[in-house]
Amino acid sequence: MKISAELKAFEGRIGYSFKEPALLVRAVTHSSMSTPNRDDNQRLEFLGDRVLGLVMCEALLEADKQASEGQLAPRFNALVRKEACADVARQIDLGAVLKLGRSEMISGGRRKNALLGDAMEAVIAAVYRDGGFAAAKDLVLRLWGNRIHEVEEDARDAKTALQEWAQARKLPPPVYREVTRKGPDHAPVFTISAELKTGESEAATAASKRAAEQAAAKALLQRLER
Template sequence: MKISAELRAFSERLGYEFSRPELLQRALTHGSISTATRPDNQRLEFLGDRVLGLTIAEALFKTDRAATEGQLAPRYNALVKGETCAAIAREIGLGDVLKLGRSEMLSGGRRKEALLADAMEAVLAAIYLDAGLEAARGVILRLWADRLKNVDDDARDAKTALQEWAQAQGMQPPRYVQIARNGPDHAPEFEIAVRLDDGREAMARGTGTKRSIEQAAAQALLDQIEGST
């Protein structure tokens, strides 16, 4: 099977050349354009999720042999979550080569976090099926390298840090309230407030996922708390 110049350029960014390019084609095919003879990437996404999980779990296990399960679990979650997969997909321009139906494309599908995350996992599964676990592991460890080095910072995110601080003060967990939601479905803008039992609160506004704006609000309140001590 011949591979287009567009997919060849993507393979270079990915750092892997497929011996069976049809696997890459399938990994990049969204359900909105699939047919009986052109299956979508959902089954590959299922497999890729497991390939990624095993590789990251093994890497964390080997990197810090003294870490407890309680320390490893949040690091693992930070590295395999959808936001991380989508961020890496953006870094390698995966959205540019996604195969989407017209309506999905017009609604901004190439930028949607869930689509990017699923396709990233599907691509990892395609590599696994093309050349085995070692090949997939190599790609994952290279693409996730910086995040593996800084995983403690990512694992203890602002929401977690704020909740730990509140509990240490004898308060209930922070409450997140959506004040407003504007913009199109493919690029929503959220305004979210986070509130503590003692009356302190902070707000954040921006585009992206609701969780990312909650994180920004939590960080704003942490900064406020730090500034008052």
């Protein structure tokens, strides 16, 4: 099976050439584009999530041989969460080669964290199926790069960390308010404020409410801990 010039260029960006190109085609095919004769990437995504997890577990254990499970778990979560996968997908311009249905094309699917993260996991699985675990491990370690060694010492979910900070001081949970929403419906930009009962607050802007909430919580927590 021959692949398009765009997918050939993508192979160059990820540093892996497929022996079975059909696996790559399936990995970049969203469910909105699937037909009875064309499989989508959902099953590969399921597998890729597990392969990524195993690679990251091994990498974190190797990177810090003294870390406890309690230290490793938040670092692991930070490296495998959907936002992290989407960031790596943007790094290799995975969105440019996604095969999307018309509705997802119109709604800006090539920029969505969920679609990019899922497709990144599917690509990992495709490499695993094509070249084995060693090839998939090499791909992940190369693409994630310094993220593994630079992951924050305490990489807890920022919203959870802020809530725990408030609970420890017998305060109500933080409140998140939408300050503004700008941009077209297919590519909105949100500014969210994280607020505590004491009056402290911080705002952040991102392409999704979840990301903006996380960024606002992180900014507020950093200010409080200073």
